[in-house]
Amino acid sequence: MWGTLFSALALTAGLAHPAPAPLDQNGSVPTCSADHLAGEIRDVDPGAGQRYATLRVRNTGTKPCTLNGYGTLRLINAAGRPNPTRTTHIPPTPARVVLAPGAAADKTIHWTVIPGEGEPDQCQPPSAGLLVTPPGSDRAVTVRFEFGPVCQGGLIDHSAYFPAAD
Secondary structure, X not given: OHHHHHHHHHHHHOOOOOOOXXXXXXXXXXXXXXXHEEEEEEEEEEEOOEEEEEEEEEEOOOOOEEEOOOOEEEEEXXXXXXXXXXXXXXXXXXXXXXXXXXXXXXXXXXXXXXXXXXXXXXXXXXXXXXXXXXXXXXXXXXXXXXXXXXHHHHEEEEOOOEEOOO
16 A cells, blocks of 8 residues: 555656656667658857857657767758858767657757858858758758858858757
8 A cells, every 4th residue: 555655656746757768679769860850940140240040850750769969961052952061060069869759959050151261252152951960860851041151161060969948
């Protein structure tokens, strides 16, 4: 009786541990793939030729998955062809993020609209999308990127993924 009462109290008080995430054949939560992610760029903060934004990906699948790292980014034009893109990594550094179904992870991205040395005023053709390849995957999610040209040879600084705040 006391065991049942304490178990019921623990559940009511939120003290019981949640059920573990489903595991893959290796005994771990599988890596997120592009097939089960959707993305968006939000919270764009322009100022003095610099652009900071949040790239958010959401698990649209029915099972948890993990992100751990930076992944890759590639600018594309309206026809889906690649625009020049270079990337560098900024903090935070990689940490494992488990995404339950419907949960999201963010990464910080930064680019400039100020031409670099030798670049024309327009820098490069405007981009319409960003191919976002999750860490450990070979397929990309296409995210709208309608913020004009990215200067300095298409340079985008980006962080590793971290849990979304909201």
